[in-house]
Amino acid sequence: MFKFWLIYALSIATLTACEQQKQASAEVGAVPKQILDEATQDINNAQALAAENMKSLEKLDGPSEAEK
Secondary structure: OHHHHHHHHHHHHHHHHHHHHHHHHHHHHHHHHHHHHHHHHHHHHHHHHHHHHHHHHHHHHOOOHHHO
């Protein structure tokens, strides 16, 4: 009977540890996605700023050849 309870207790402890490891793995696995999302957002912001700057430069240059 003692062996049964020992096996039962070890099984519960193992399952608990597995759940904790599973949760930790999910959290660690989410970090690269967060980094990629931040980098993508930075790239999109830079592209928007570049487009805005190009429009400003076009206004400073005056009418384009097509408009003349």
